[in-house]
Amino acid sequence: MQAFPIAVVSVALAEIGDKTQLLSLVLAAKFRKPWPICAGILAATLVNHAIAAEVGAWLAHWLTPQVQRWLIGFSFLGVAVWALFPDKEDDNAAKGARHGVFIATVVSFFLAEMGDRTQVATAVLAAQYQPLWAVIAGTTVGMLLANVPVVFLGARFADRLPLRATRIAASLLFAALGIWILVR
Amino acid sequence: MVPSVENLKRLTSQQFVMMASGTLMVSAVLLSHDNPLGYALLLLALACGAGAFLKSRHKAS
Numbered sequence: 001m002q003a004f005p006i007a008v009v010s011v012a013l014a015e016i017g018d019k020t021q022l023l024s025l026v027l028a029a030k031f032r033k034p035w036p037i038c039a040g041i042l043a044a045t046l047v048n049h050a051i052a053a054e055v056g057a058w059l060a061h062w063l064t065p066q067v068q069r070w071l072i073g074f075s076f077l078g079v080a081v082w083a084l085f086p087d088k089e090d091d092n093a094a095k096g097a098r099h100g101v102f103i104a105t106v107v108s109f110f111l112a113e114m115g116d117r118t119q120v121a122t123a124v125l126a127a128q129y130q131p132l133w134a135v136i137a138g139t140t141v142g143m144l145l146a147n148v149p150v151v152f153l154g155a156r157f158a159d160r161l162p163l164r165a166t167r168i169a170a171s172l173l174f175a176a177l178g179i180w181i182l183v184r
Numbered sequence: 185m186v187p188s189v190e191n192l193k194r195l196t197s198q199q200f201v202m203m204a205s206g207t208l209m210v211s212a213v214l215l216s217h218d219n220p221l222g223y224a225l226l227l228l229a230l231a232c233g234a235g236a237f238l239k240s241r242h243k244a245s
Contacts, residue, residue, distance in 0.1 A: 055209075059209055059212065059213070062212075062213045062216060063212055063213065063216045064216045067212050067215050067216045068212075068216075071208070071212045075208075078233070085237075085240065085241075087240075114198065114202065115198045115199070115201035115202040115205065116198075116201075120201070120205060123205070
């Protein structure tokens with residue numbers, strides 16, 4: 001059961017200062033309805049990370065142990081480097097609320113999460129750790145830990161986050177996981 | 185329509201990351217089956233990763 005805590009900590013740290021956290025801030029400022037925004041983030045993350053985790057676990061079945069070790073190890077190192085660089089918010093994100101705040105959040109969050117570092121991290125974690133549900137639950141809880149306070153407290157909370165320190169902590173964690181997988 | 189350099193310039197860093205991830209996965213499967221084409225795709229994945237980085241830096245500046 002080490003999959004769950006590793007997934008929670010790594011994704012929560014990687015999410016701080018990430019593009020989707022900035023999107024949460026924009027959504028909170030624009031709609032001022034925290035509950036449907038949080039529900040939208042939960043729904044979008046669950047679906048997105050379930051797909052990413054399924055892809056990661058499916059891929060692991062197709063690889064030889066040696067290739068799997070190199071791929072996962074270097075992917076963790078790649079995410080470690082990626083975590084060092086802050087994201088910018090997408091100007092086109094959080095468009096319109098014709099279908100309600102919940103749907104607007106689900107759609108914009110799902111699209112922003114595609115190819116995001118937390119989605120890539122989820123796929124890599126699922127390729128390495130079992131059971132799959134623990135990885136999905138862990139990464140989703142990690143996303144909520146980073147995003148829910150931002151939605152409820154807004155810029156007051158986001159401005160107080162030690163972005164540089166969390167970026168370095170996330171990077172060190174992913175680097176440690178990568179090195180551990182490569183050298184064990 | 186033939187893809188051109190202009191098409192590449194319009195790609196976002198997010199699209200480059202998705203291309204890199206997909207290419208890396210196919211490359212890993214090919215290498216697992218001892219197919220040397222996997223090395224070419226690995227290089228392509230690295231190029232897409234570099235493209236994503238350069239795009240994100242360009243956007244940040």
